[in-house]
Structures are given as C-alpha cells and as structure tokens.
Amino acid sequence: MSSQLALQQVSVSYGDFPAAVDVSFSLEKGQIGCLLGPSGCGKTTLLRAIAGFEQVTAGTITLNGETISRAGAQLPPERRRVGMVFQDFALFPHLSVQRNIGFGLDAMNREARAQRVREMLALVELEHYANAYPHELSGGQQQRVALARALAPNPEILLLDEPFSSLDSELREQLASEVRELLKRNGVTAILVTHDQNEAFAMADQIALMRQGQVVQLDTPYNLYHNPRSEFVAEFIGQGTIITVSVNASGALNNGLGILDVRDRPWQAGETLRLLVRPDDIEYDELSALSLPVVSKSFRGAHYLYELALPDGQKVPCLTPSHVAINPGESLPVRFNLQHVVVFDDSPSETTPIR
Numbered sequence: 001m002s003s004q005l006a007l008q009q010v011s012v013s014y015g016d017f018p019a020a021v022d023v024s025f026s027l028e029k030g031q032i033g034c035l036l037g038p039s040g041c042g043k044t045t046l047l048r049a050i051a052g053f054e055q056v057t058a059g060t061i062t063l064n065g066e067t068i069s070r071a072g073a074q075l076p077p078e079r080r081r082v083g084m085v086f087q088d089f090a091l092f093p094h095l096s097v098q099r100n101i102g103f104g105l106d107a108m109n110r111e112a113r114a115q116r117v118r119e120m121l122a123l124v125e126l127e128h129y130a131n132a133y134p135h136e137l138s139g140g141q142q143q144r145v146a147l148a149r150a151l152a153p154n155p156e157i158l159l160l161d162e163p164f165s166s167l168d169s170e171l172r173e174q175l176a177s178e179v180r181e182l183l184k185r186n187g188v189t190a191i192l193v194t195h196d197q198n199e200a201f202a203m204a205d206q207i208a209l210m211r212q213g214q215v216v217q218l219d220t221p222y223n224l225y226h227n228p229r230s231e232f233v234a235e236f237i238g239q240g241t242i243i244t245v246s247v248n249a250s251g252a253l254n255n256g257l258g259i260l261d262v263r264d265r266p267w268q269a270g271e272t273l274r275l276l277v278r279p280d281d282i283e284y285d286e287l288s289a290l291s292l293p294v295v296s297k298s299f300r301g302a303h304y305l306y307e308l309a310l311p312d313g314q315k316v317p318c319l320t321p322s323h324v325a326i327n328p329g330e331s332l333p334v335r336f337n338l339q340h341v342v343v344f345d346d347s348p349s350e351t352t353p354i355r
C-alpha cells in the first residue's frame, strides 16, 4: 500500500536556525499520526511545512503520491487539499454554524454546498445547532464545528494543531477519544501536534517523539511507553525515574531490590546500570521483607502515588490502591517487579537500552 503522506528527510530552517532536521515518517490512508515533544522541538514547524506555510530546505513531502514540497518548489497551501484545525478553533464569530462549515465550499453550487453542510453537521452530531453562533456553543461543540469545517472540502489529510489545549483537562482526553473515533469511522488520515502525551495516546496510531528538531523515536504509543529507546524518551513519556544500580554476576541488584533477568546478556559483576522504574514496577506487598520509607505521597483518586527512598537515597515512584495509606516517615512494604523494567547502560544521556 502506498503512503497517504510521506516525509523523506525533511529539514526546515529559519535563517540559519534548523527547526526541523532530517525528519522522515509516513502515514497510510486512515492512520492518525502525532508529533509529540517539548515546547520548541519543531512540531508546529513540521505541521506548517505539511500545510505549505513553511518551505522545506531539504527533503520531500508527498501527499497521496504527489510531491507537494521540496527545496525550491512548493505547492501553495490552497492547492494542497489539507484541512486544518487550530488551537483556538478559529471560527468566524459572526457566522452561524452552518455558514462556518460551508465557508470553504465556494467551488460548489448552492445545492451541493447545502447538502455537504448537512452531511458534516450529521457527522459531528450538531444538526440541531445549524443556526447557532459560535458563542452559543460549548468548547467541545465549537471544536466539532471546526472539525466539520476542516473536513467539509474532503481533504487528503487533516492537520490538528494542539486542538484540545484550550479545553478543560478532563474534557481533553474524552474529546481526543471521541475525535479519534470519528476520524477512524470516516477513514480520515490525520496528524495531531501536541505536547500532551495523554492526548497523543488517546488519539494516535503512531507517534513521532521529537527533540530539538529531530524525531528521536517513531513508534506506537505502547512501544514508546514500554520500550523507550533512549533515556530522553523514557523520561518524557509516562511517569518514572531512572536510578543507578550495580549488579553482581547473577544480576542481583546491590540495593537488595531483586535480581535482573540474565537473558542473552550475562551481567559483569560490579557493572553499573541505569533502570527505568515506572510507578507500576513497584508493587505494594504487605508480606515483603523489603520496606522503604515514604518521602511523599499524593492522592490520585483510585490510587496513591508514593515517592519512596532507596537505602542509597535515590527516590522511586510507587502506585498503590488508595486504601493503602501510609504517612511520610513511615515505611511501605514493597516488591520490585523487575521483569519488564527497561535497563540502560551507564552513559549519561543518549543511551540505548540493553534489555
């Protein structure tokens, strides 16, 4: 199957500043991708390059088989068949919902346009709001109008630029799942830009995690969480702490936390390793001989998130059901689940996992 969207070694610079460097990824028709990463890593720059608002300085962008960007040659934005949904929705306040949705359909005759607007209203379930004005709608409803407007001209791809960030945090994840459902039902290919990993997880099939203009890992949400390929990814995605430990030849950790699986790599006695410890890697176990002092705890509804101190002073997170209530200063009996823990060798930053 050929890709609906393909970026091949794309770079974008502002003057001398390389905002996106050598980025490659592709999406099949109907797939939802996400550009995720900290502020300033180049997400919006790439989205704008796909939309045609920024020129690429190297590489190519192809949409449904057609090259739409390469150095020195760009198809103008209005000829790209790209739909966009912006952070603030950018609805026209003085136009009704149906006129907002019909705004980009000038090329159609009156009847075809009215028909398309009706289809879009049904798609986002806002049939009863056709004559309402944006200020009469909730944030979530406004967002659905913005989606309907972007989808009305039947774009080859939908670009979503932080589309949930102006909404309440509780609403965000729910809407992200609803929008995913809607796009999937209609086979829409889309790319989302966000710095919020929960949104990315709720929406995307594939996530490009970016840092300083480069994609550091292109993967499924599951793999980014469970198989991070660098400490940067491990620390950016999910909660967790990286601790330094040493092992003996059979993999027993120096701090009494347990024994690492040898698998195909025998440990060198005294070898120093770095372990990614997620809150769910440490389990509350009242029968455990190991008890760690509680440094702090925070209530998370169904759970408490504890911070525990290891004998050498390093701190690790631990999630327990919220009926396990132990106060700071007291100790929590725990067991380390080392089976799935990610192990990095001991170089300071861009390490690769060795297990």
Ligand code: ATP
Residues within 6 Å of the ligand: 014, 017, 019, 037, 038, 039, 040, 041, 042, 043, 044, 045, 046, 195
């Ligand atoms: P955020 O999450 O904060 O929106 P981002 O990942 O979308 O960040 P970009 O907006 O793509 O990041 O910016 C990437 C880098 O390029 C930043 O260092 C930014 O300062 C720089 N930059 C963005 N737009 C311009 C511009 N028009 N001229 C010069 N530099 C720019």
